[in-house]
Amino acid sequence: MLQHPPAEPGMREEDVETPALLLDLDAFEHNLDLMASLLAPTGAKLRAHAKTHKSAVVAMQQIRRGAIGQCVQKVAEAEVLAWGGVPDILVSNEVVGPRKLARLAALARVAKVAVCVDDAAQVAACAAAAEAAGIRLTVLVEIDVGAARCGVPPGPPAVALAEQIAASKHLIFGGLQAYHGSAQHKRAPEQRAESIAAAAEMCRRTVEQLRQRGLDCPIVGGGGTGTFGHEAASGVYNEIQAGSYAFMDADYARNSNPPPFRQSLFVLATVMSRAIPGVAVLDAGHKAVSVDSGMPLLWQRPGLVYTSASDEHGKLEVRDGTAPALGEKLRLVPGHCDPTVDRYDWYVGVRGGRVECLWPIAARGGMA
Amino acid sequence: MLQHPPAEPGMREEDVETPALLLDLDAFEHNLDLMASLLAPTGAKLRAHAKTHKSAVVAMQQIRRGAIGQCVQKVAEAEVLAWGGVPDILVSNEVVGPRKLARLAALARVAKVAVCVDDAAQVAACAAAAEAAGIRLTVLVEIDVGAARCGVPPGPPAVALAEQIAASKHLIFGGLQAYHGSAQHKRAPEQRAESIAAAAEMCRRTVEQLRQRGLDCPIVGGGGTGTFGHEAASGVYNEIQAGSYAFMDADYARNSNPPPFRQSLFVLATVMSRAIPGVAVLDAGHKAVSVDSGMPLLWQRPGLVYTSASDEHGKLEVRDGTAPALGEKLRLVPGHCDPTVDRYDWYVGVRGGRVECLWPIAARGGMA
Numbered sequence: 189m190l191q192h193p194p195a196e197p198g199m200r201e202e203d204v205e206t207p208a209l210l211l212d213l214d215a216f217e218h219n220l221d222l223m224a225s226l227l228a229p230t231g232a233k234l235r236a237h238a239k240t241h242k243s244a245v246v247a248m249q250q251i252r253r254g255a256i257g258q259c260v261q262k263v264a265e266a267e268v269l270a271w272g273g274v275p276d277i278l279v280s281n282e283v284v285g286p287r288k289l290a291r292l293a294a295l296a297r298v299a300k301v302a303v304c305v306d307d308a309a310q311v312a313a314c315a316a317a318a319e320a321a322g323i324r325l326t327v328l329v330e331i332d333v334g335a336a337r338c339g340v341p342p343g344p345p346a347v348a349l350a351e352q353i354a355a356s357k358h359l360i361f362g363g364l365q366a367y368h369g370s371a372q373h374k375r376a377p378e379q380r381a382e383s384i385a386a387a388a389e390m391c392r393r394t395v396e397q398l399r400q401r402g403l404d405c406p407i408v409g410g411g412g413t414g415t416f417g418h419e420a421a422s423g424v425y426n427e428i429q430a431g432s433y434a435f436m437d438a439d440y441a442r443n444s445n446p447p448p449f450r451q452s453l454f455v456l457a458t459v460m461s462r463a464i465p466g467v468a469v470l471d472a473g474h475k476a477v478s479v480d481s482g483m484p485l486l487w488q489r490p491g492l493v494y495t496s497a498s499d500e501h502g503k504l505e506v507r508d509g510t511a512p513a514l515g516e517k518l519r520l521v522p523g524h525c526d527p528t529v530d531r532y533d534w535y536v537g538v539r540g541g542r543v544e545c546l547w548p549i550a551a552r553g554g555m556a
Numbered sequence: 557m558l559q560h561p562p563a564e565p566g567m568r569e570e571d572v573e574t575p576a577l578l579l580d581l582d583a584f585e586h587n588l589d590l591m592a593s594l595l596a597p598t599g600a601k602l603r604a605h606a607k608t609h610k611s612a613v614v615a616m617q618q619i620r621r622g623a624i625g626q627c628v629q630k631v632a633e634a635e636v637l638a639w640g641g642v643p644d645i646l647v648s649n650e651v652v653g654p655r656k657l658a659r660l661a662a663l664a665r666v667a668k669v670a671v672c673v674d675d676a677a678q679v680a681a682c683a684a685a686a687e688a689a690g691i692r693l694t695v696l697v698e699i700d701v702g703a704a705r706c707g708v709p710p711g712p713p714a715v716a717l718a719e720q721i722a723a724s725k726h727l728i729f730g731g732l733q734a735y736h737g738s739a740q741h742k743r744a745p746e747q748r749a750e751s752i753a754a755a756a757e758m759c760r761r762t763v764e765q766l767r768q769r770g771l772d773c774p775i776v777g778g779g780g781t782g783t784f785g786h787e788a789a790s791g792v793y794n795e796i797q798a799g800s801y802a803f804m805d806a807d808y809a810r811n812s813n814p815p816p817f818r819q820s821l822f823v824l825a826t827v828m829s830r831a832i833p834g835v836a837v838l839d840a841g842h843k844a845v846s847v848d849s850g851m852p853l854l855w856q857r858p859g860l861v862y863t864s865a866s867d868e869h870g871k872l873e874v875r876d877g878t879a880p881a882l883g884e885k886l887r888l889v890p891g892h893c894d895p896t897v898d899r900y901d902w903y904v905g906v907r908g909g910r911v912e913c914l915w916p917i918a919a920r921g922g923m924a
Contacts, residue, residue: 191632192632204656206924239868261868281868283828284839285573285883286575307743307882332831332832337869339831339832459652459707461707462675463708464707474848474895480848497603497848499607501629514675514678515614515652531922532922538566544749552899553899553920555559555901556572556574
């Protein structure tokens with residue numbers, strides 16, 4: 189069931205089979221180094237989010253260039269990273285169900301792992317899994333700082349959960365998870381700044397209340413590619429959980445004053461039909477590129493517009509008369525990088541027009 | 557890189573790890589038998605579309621219950637099916653590029669394969685690949701019957717391509733590909749009927765013109781789950797290419813006078829947070845269920861509405877006060893079945909509340 193790699197090292201980019209997920213290695217490395225240099229003066233550390241890249245190889249590159257570890261959203265991702273050598277993994281999310289918690293506790297023997305809770309029953313479930321595995325599990329309290337998805341309210345409800353964690357001999361209180369997801373794509377910079385100022389104030393208040401109860405708060409984690417500068421400068425967030433910064437996508441580029449990273453991720457597609465006048469059809473539709481945040485854009489082909497996707501086709505409107513040839517390969521900029529990556533088994537790393545490497549996307553897909 | 561199966565045969569459905577792709581086997585088999593009985597009086601044959609299911613196991617069940625073979629959209633799908641024992645495969649699409657055509661020609665030694673063209677250059681490319689492989693390749697002409705995506709116009713342009721195919725000693729003229737994709741989801745039954753009446757008339761005229769030039773037209777293929785009754789009754793289409801009928805989805809169910817099949821495909825998800833009042837959060841977001849044709853629906857839980865997806869979360873609004881419990885497992889009806897299947901490695905076949913089988917989805921993903 190492993191897919192053929194669509195390329196081999198040394199091959200020219202135009203010979204890569206399509207659809208394929210290209211990673212421009214110069215842009216990717218630039219983004220990793222830029223994030224490290226932006227965070228250095230703030231003192232905040234990068235714990236890059238692996239839900240974007242789903243790959244232990246990418247994770248290890250991020251760690252080599254300054255990240256202290258990785259975030260994931262699910263146990264299956266934590267397993268793939270730990271098995272691939274990642275030493276420090278936070279499941280920045282709730283894990284519900286005894287079998288998944290048992291898998292997570294087992295993983296604590298090969299890597300440093302931590303998980304979040306937002307319910308008292310979950311503290312007890314984490315303690316039971318840790319006890320059964322004979323380990324101590326680090327548990328963070330997730331607080332809702334504005335996204336209204338997961339997390340208890342900041343302040344006393346968070347303190348109560350933290351005290352419950354600290355009272356268990358099988359658990360270690362790890363801190364606060366305070367990600368404001370919906371702030372990342374607010375278009376106006378001042379909206380993003382205001383959202384994170386409010387979130388930081390909620391964190392600050394909760395950290396202070398924890399301290400009053402004698403509880404130290406090692407991690408205060410949050411921040412994505414759209415807002416990380418605000419969290420990093422807040423003086424209260426100490427771990428930044430950005431993921432998309434490594435790749436970028438069309439939706440982040442639509443933010444006013446967008447993040448300062450280069451587009452490194454592309455879907456390479458082939459023109460497979462030119463039979464209809466004014467239309468070119470690509471071999472990249474819903475199963476090759478995510479459209480949940482809008483259609484992909486054509487890279488450096490301003491006269492072509494990707495107007496609609498079907499399962500295995502993308503329809504381009506030819507607007508300036510310079511139609512692509514049948515068989516021509518074009519780069520697409522995905523609308524949303526995370527779910528696009530998730531469709532592929534391989535990154536095709538390119539530099540200077542040649543394939544340099546192939547990296548497996550081992551944690552992709554709807555894994556339980 | 558093979559994902560763990562999320563279940564084992566014999567397990568209760570509520571013990572399946574999530575997210576998981578469930579196939580209700582009673583409903584699935586009902587759908588296969590119903591399609592066979594609906595087509596029997598028309599004389600049209602079913603060549604079920606594997607872009608929906610991506611699995612040789614599903615394909616062989618369809619063939620066992622009356623299908624004459626399978627359609628696919630790409631060479632990688634054809635390979636997985638042929639290697640899994642499917643004897644007769646039509647790539648109902650154009651295949652561009654010498655390496656892909658070489659793979660297709662190689663496959664002609666283990667299965668009956670055919671492919672479509674809509675460009676004279678592609679006829680030459682198919683002939684070159686067939687000659688190099690030492691086989692004769694069956695080639696159909698795709699005509700545009702209203703979808704304005706791929707395909708030459710019906711009538712003389714189609715006849716010219718057919719004559720070019722028939723003139724090559726390395727190729728066999730296989731007939732006409734005439735799928736009207738955009739008609740499938742027209743909401744009003746009379747719109748669907750009108751679209752297919754027009755498409756059938758285009759086919760009829762082209763078949764007649766081919767006959768006048770001495771060319772027989774073995775296959776006239778088209779028809780999807782939204783319109784197949786019209787193609788089957790037309791007297792000119794002789795192969796039906798429906799795929800979704802086996803599974804169904806929320807979007808097909810929104811058609812007025814929807815197709816008469818049962819929902820057999822579900823995403824099983826777990827409630828992983830209940831911290832926000834009036835909200836329940838599932839562990840199934842963009843990477844577990846496709847939203848390109850709308851949000852998923854809750855199965856038999858009318859008080860719950862799936863309002864938004866993020867990468868790994870689905871947010872439910874609790875409208876009737878009967879909130880699900882933390883850890884409860886819920887079935888989702890995908891908005892669009894094809895790209896949802898494509899996210900998973902395994903079907904979990906269930907019957908009577910128990911897991912009966914696990915089938916690999918070996919052709920999934922953005923394969924080149």
